[in-house]
Amino acid sequence: MRYYPKIEFDVEKAAEFLELSPSRLEDIIEKRNLKQNWDEYNNIYRFEGHAPHLEDGTVLIDHYDHFELVRGFPKIKRAMLLEPAVKRSFSGIDTVAVEEKMNGYNVRVIEYNGKLIAFTRSGHICPYSTERVQNLLKMDIFTDHPDIVVYGEMAGPENPYVQKHVYGIDSLEFFVFDIRYRDTGKVLPLQMRRELAEEYGFKQVRLFGEFDIIEAPKRITEIIRELGRSGREGVVIKDPEMVLQPIKYTCSESNCNDLKQAFKFYNEAGRDYLFSRVVREGFQSHEWNESEEDFKKRCLSLGESILRPMKGTIAEVESGVRISDDFRIRVKDLEVVEKFRAYLERLGLYVVFEEPEKTGDEYVISVKKMNKSTNDKTLAMLEGQLWS
Amino acid sequence: MRYYPKIEFDVEKAAEFLELSPSRLEDIIEKRNLKQNWDEYNNIYRFEGHAPHLEDGTVLIDHYDHFELVRGFPKIKRAMLLEPAVKRSFSGIDTVAVEEKMNGYNVRVIEYNGKLIAFTRSGHICPYSTERVQNLLKMDIFTDHPDIVVYGEMAGPENPYVQKHVYGIDSLEFFVFDIRYRDTGKVLPLQMRRELAEEYGFKQVRLFGEFDIIEAPKRITEIIRELGRSGREGVVIKDPEMVLQPIKYTCSESNCNDLKQAFKFYNEAGRDYLFSRVVREGFQSHEWNESEEDFKKRCLSLGESILRPMKGTIAEVESGVRISDDFRIRVKDLEVVEKFRAYLERLGLYVVFEEPEKTGDEYVISVKKMNKSTNDKTLAMLEGQLWS
Numbered sequence: 001m002r003y004y005p006k007i008e009f010d011v012e013k014a015a016e017f018l019e020l021s022p023s024r025l026e027d028i029i030e031k032r033n034l035k036q037n038w039d040e041y042n043n044i045y046r047f048e049g050h051a052p053h054l055e056d057g058t059v060l061i062d063h064y065d066h067f068e069l070v071r072g073f074p075k076i077k078r079a080m081l082l083e084p085a086v087k088r089s090f091s092g093i094d095t096v097a098v099e100e101k102m103n104g105y106n107v108r109v110i111e112y113n114g115k116l117i118a119f120t121r122s123g124h125i126c127p128y129s130t131e132r133v134q135n136l137l138k139m140d141i142f143t144d145h146p147d148i149v150v151y152g153e154m155a156g157p158e159n160p161y162v163q164k165h166v167y168g169i170d171s172l173e174f175f176v177f178d179i180r181y182r183d184t185g186k187v188l189p190l191q192m193r194r195e196l197a198e199e200y201g202f203k204q205v206r207l208f209g210e211f212d213i214i215e216a217p218k219r220i221t222e223i224i225r226e227l228g229r230s231g232r233e234g235v236v237i238k239d240p241e242m243v244l245q246p247i248k249y250t251c252s253e254s255n256c257n258d259l260k261q262a263f264k265f266y267n268e269a270g271r272d273y274l275f276s277r278v279v280r281e282g283f284q285s286h287e288w289n290e291s292e293e294d295f296k297k298r299c300l301s302l303g304e305s306i307l308r309p310m311k312g313t314i315a316e317v318e319s320g321v322r323i324s325d326d327f328r329i330r331v332k333d334l335e336v337v338e339k340f341r342a343y344l345e346r347l348g349l350y351v352v353f354e355e356p357e358k359t360g361d362e363y364v365i366s367v368k369k370m371n372k373s374t375n376d377k378t379l380a381m382l383e384g385q386l387w388s
Numbered sequence: 389m390r391y392y393p394k395i396e397f398d399v400e401k402a403a404e405f406l407e408l409s410p411s412r413l414e415d416i417i418e419k420r421n422l423k424q425n426w427d428e429y430n431n432i433y434r435f436e437g438h439a440p441h442l443e444d445g446t447v448l449i450d451h452y453d454h455f456e457l458v459r460g461f462p463k464i465k466r467a468m469l470l471e472p473a474v475k476r477s478f479s480g481i482d483t484v485a486v487e488e489k490m491n492g493y494n495v496r497v498i499e500y501n502g503k504l505i506a507f508t509r510s511g512h513i514c515p516y517s518t519e520r521v522q523n524l525l526k527m528d529i530f531t532d533h534p535d536i537v538v539y540g541e542m543a544g545p546e547n548p549y550v551q552k553h554v555y556g557i558d559s560l561e562f563f564v565f566d567i568r569y570r571d572t573g574k575v576l577p578l579q580m581r582r583e584l585a586e587e588y589g590f591k592q593v594r595l596f597g598e599f600d601i602i603e604a605p606k607r608i609t610e611i612i613r614e615l616g617r618s619g620r621e622g623v624v625i626k627d628p629e630m631v632l633q634p635i636k637y638t639c640s641e642s643n644c645n646d647l648k649q650a651f652k653f654y655n656e657a658g659r660d661y662l663f664s665r666v667v668r669e670g671f672q673s674h675e676w677n678e679s680e681e682d683f684k685k686r687c688l689s690l691g692e693s694i695l696r697p698m699k700g701t702i703a704e705v706e707s708g709v710r711i712s713d714d715f716r717i718r719v720k721d722l723e724v725v726e727k728f729r730a731y732l733e734r735l736g737l738y739v740v741f742e743e744p745e746k747t748g749d750e751y752v753i754s755v756k757k758m759n760k761s762t763n764d765k766t767l768a769m770l771e772g773q774l775w776s
Contacts, residue, residue: 039542077618077774077775077776078774078775079772079774079775080769080774080775081769081770081772083772084769084770084771084772085769085772085774086772087772088771088772088773089772111485115701164586181773189719226662243647247774263670264669269663271659271660271662271663272659273658274659274662274663274666275659275662275663276775277696278662278694278695279654279775281695282651282654282694282698282699282702283702283769285695285699286699286702286703286706295695295696295699296688296692298691298695299688299690299691299692299695299696300684300687300688300691301686301691302687302690302694302695303686303688303689303690303691303692304687304691306666306669306670306687306690307666307669307670307673307686307687308683308687309688310667311410311670311673311674311683314670314674315674317557335770340577358555361529381468381469381671382469382472383472383476384469384471384472384473384474384475384476384477384715385473385476386465386466386467386468386477386635387465387466387467387468387664388465388466
């Protein structure tokens with residue numbers, strides 16, 4: 001089903017641009033770690049797996065007379081124990097800035113031939129996100145600074161990936177959390193980035209403040225408890241100069257909400273996905289030095305986040321319903337719907353699109369992503385098959 | 389550290405005996421899926437991975453003038469939903485026999501050169517189990533029936549693998565659950581096996597009875613609830629003729645106890661180990677049609693089984709203690725201790741043996757199995773390293 005055409009550029013020249021040996025680049029291509037986009041973007045390629053010196057999802061654009069890179073967003077590592085992690089990660093600086101980590105999906109936006117395009121984390125050009133950023137973002141920042149990439153979180157209920165109602169957003173919004181230069185990946189210092197984003201009218205992730213490094217763990221813990229109560233995800237802790245690597249830290253409630261969502265489709269839920277979330281709870285509980293009562297609440301909440309959605313799925317499948325991941329998208333141009341459907345199918349997903357409903361100058365479309373593996377496994381168990 | 393000497397037998401002849409082509413056997417050897425034992429048993433080999441038609445852990449004995457096979461114990465598949473699984477697995481027969489599944493470790497015993505030897509599930513010759521079966525079992529069954537393999541569970545607190553105090557055993561006992569013929573793997577019908585084991589004075593796993601297939605799920609559910617309350621593991625449901633494949637079904641309490649044990653060493657705990665146990669809880673909760681109150685108890689119990697031991701480990705490591713898996717063994721002959729230590733080290737384990745203490749005509753030795761991965765990971769987090 002997937003579509004991986006051949007590489008069409010001059011490998012020698014591309015290798016020179018990427019500062020790789022031609023044989024190394026050949027090797028990457030042969031291992032299918034450099035993939036071509038389709039349709040109008042078939043001169044745009046993405047790196048998968050580990051290309052040397054390049055973040056996963058880094059994009060290579062073949063402009064025919066020259067190449068260009070759009071670096072992937074660097075993976076932010078996670079603090080398990082906040083206090084020692086803050087101390088160790090930011091030793092040598094006096095203050096850290098704390099911004100909200102929103103629960104949506106990560107996109108990179110660039111200007112390309114007079115239009116904006118939105119890359120997902122993996123470097124795919126998502127037709128839906130691309131259409132949305134045309135409507136959400138103004139071009140002028142890219143006109144004034146043609147060499148920048150704007151990194152942001154697309155958050156809100158009307159999206160195909162992570163639907164959240166906790167941000168007071170009706171549809172979908174774009175929140176800037178990073179601005180970098182193309183090719184080099186060089187990043188703007190935090191205040192400069194916030195000022196630039198402000199100047200051009202972007203929404204941005206919330207800045208909780210800049211805290212003295214000694215005080216920071218205590219302040220962040222308070223922020224995390226508050227964010228947890230309101231169903232939000234967590235924080236990213238940053239060196240204001242953006243020289244040291246940022247780290248992330250998240251709320252138990254967000255953790256459990258992830259599991260709730262994932263275990264509706266228990267047979268698709270990654271083993272690592274479960275394990276990593278469970279382990280976070282253990283470390284947070286230790287660091288917070290919880291009372292026995294609070295600890296039991298955490299245990300109950302963890303157990304329930306796993307078992308309740310799973311039970312719901314078994315009951316639904318038993319009642320004859322097939323479970324699916326349901327979401328809504330909103331577009332101005334119906335052509336985008338077809339492109340987006342083709343995109344999801346190319347990614348190997350089985351999706352059912354309902355008829356578009358016109359509201360104002362836009363269309364709203366309900367989509368069901370079918371989860372064959374969990375449906376099939378549950379049916380098999382109900383029919384008396386054995387696990388393994 | 390591991391020790392894999394070369395194969396010393398005639399591959400052509402062995403292939404003929406195994407009914408494989410010589411090239412297929414060469415391939416198995418090359419992939420290191422046939423391994424030689426060490427010391428006095430270096431003419432005994434075990435199959436690992438998937439050799440065709442042979443269960444994992446199947447043993448090949450090179451008697452120099454002929455070969456012999458000791459088949460591995462077939463994997464028993466698990467019922468997730470008891471009622472449909474019993475119906476489907478035993479359709480066409482009227483009754484099923486229900487025996488206790490004990491929580492110890494699976495060994496196969498054969499007579500070899502006038503002595504008993506005990507193979508673990510994987511086909512290793514465990515020096516400790518071998519010494520123990522000499523003392524626990526009488527030879528006469530093997531003298532009268534030299535072509536049998538006795539399969540049983542070694543259970544009780546004094547063992548290196550699974551220590552349980554729920555069986556009222558002070559040290560370690562051997563409970564027969566299967567008797568098969570060497571080479572063919574042909575199995576004795578249940579009653580015949582129980583009579584034979586009885587006749588020769590073996591302890592056996594408990595037989596709860598033979599139940600009408602229609603009634604069986606209800607009866608087994610009662611048994612499982614009762615076993616759960618007393619901390620036992622579960623049942624194996626069998627065709628009395630042993631023609632249809634048996635299936636297993638276990639208690640939630642046993643499930644949670646497994647997790648409690650595993651999550652003390654959270655970084656060694658397999659992702660699959662966690663996932664599979666979690667999923668069992670979901671299905672049992674559905675089938676038992678639990679009240680909200682009972683469901684919440686199950687959720688709490690699941691969450692606590694994971695987080696409490698993990699928290700304990702973090703606190704211990706923080707206090708400067710290194711966690712270990714502590715057990716006790718008991719031998720008549722101190723030479724076995726050295727053999728057993730060498731055996732564990734060859735398996736790649738880091739173990740600390742305390743001085744033997746003499747009690748009666750035996751020695752008791754405390755052993756610590758060090759779990760480097762969990763100790764190291766916990767220390768790293770306490771020092772502020774990031775998860776990944």
